[in-house]
Amino acid sequence: MNYETFFETALDDLRAQGNYRVFADLERHRGAFPRATARGETTGDVTIWCSNDYLGMGQHPTVLDAMHTALDRCGAGAGGTRNISGTTHEHVLLEAELADLHGKESALLFTSGYVSNWAALGTLAGKIPECVVLSDALNHASMIEGIRHSKAERMIWKHNDLADLEAKLASLPLERPKLIAFESVYSMDGDIAPIAQICDLADKYNAMTYLDEVHAVGLYGPRGGGIAEREGLMDRLTVIEGTLGKAFGVMGGYIAASADLCDFVRSFASGFIFTTAIPPAVAAGAAASIRHLKASSSEREAQQERVAQVRAQLDSIGIPHVENPSHIIPVMVGDPHKCKFISDKLLQDYGVYIQPINYPTVPKGTERLRITPSPVHSDADIAHLIGALEELWAQCQLARMPLAAQ
């Protein structure tokens, strides 16, 4: 086999399908988020409209101060796995902060949200004898990989469909161990799971629950504990999983659960045991971000206002976007080539950065631009974005919604 030809052909196929991914080479400016300078083929000033640093906490002075202080005090890396000299006081403090955020006895850190899902689901489902995992059809790749890695039996229930979930639960013996794995805010459609009803079913059929709150932590609930906090449900969930890399603006992942469950995963998860801990400065920055968002709701409120503004202005020019109760605005294009074309044009001609979301992140035919307004986008930023989309929609002859009668 000619290996290089194989790689080239595979990449050519991706290009032909419009699914080849090009990363925008951007340099973010501290203190000026969402502003950045493009350093790739396109150069110039850019406004970022697709960041998962949803509240701009990656630039927040409190977070940066905590990171600088920890860096100066502790140095760069953790120096090892948590087992071998890698546990620092910053990790211990951060886990306490996370347990408190979710009202759980304990929390356990991982190097990313991806790793936390992979390791925790892989370990729980793999080590509990005869465990069946009931997985929502739209779960994130990291959950799917963890479940697959566990080799446990898996049943996929229709997305957010309680009747289908119940039918699958009822088909299993009551005494057989079960784990229901799902998300609160789904990242691509921005819809939200019926958590209370899922917990009711879990009680009825004696199942554990595993909730990924990656797109909700920091953003919902009076202290940023997520949708489960907002709805008063945190104590009903067996495991709450989250990231430190999105709304908290830093990096890392975690689970929060009972002391024994966390200790179990700590003791048996390969993806926890055999990898170097996150740097102390990263842990300190994340803890500062969580602490700040526990006490301050102004960022959350401003974000929701911005989201409402962008939605209203999209409606006013008839650009179709998926209605949902979250902060994520999916603008549907429905074609991978057009989606990439619009994204390229936005960057080159308007200095607007919105990554095209194509297959395999979303199903074919549902290609979209995923807009994530933040508290730091101004009225002028919004006006510029809407003007750019209006022109490009005309240029690409994309469908518009009929405008409501005035």
Ligand SMILES: *Cc1c(COP(=O)(O)O)cnc(C)c1O
């Ligand atoms: C991004 C994401 C993750 C992974 O979190 P990272 O910290 O980025 O690794 C997990 N679950 C969902 C739903 C995500 O969107």
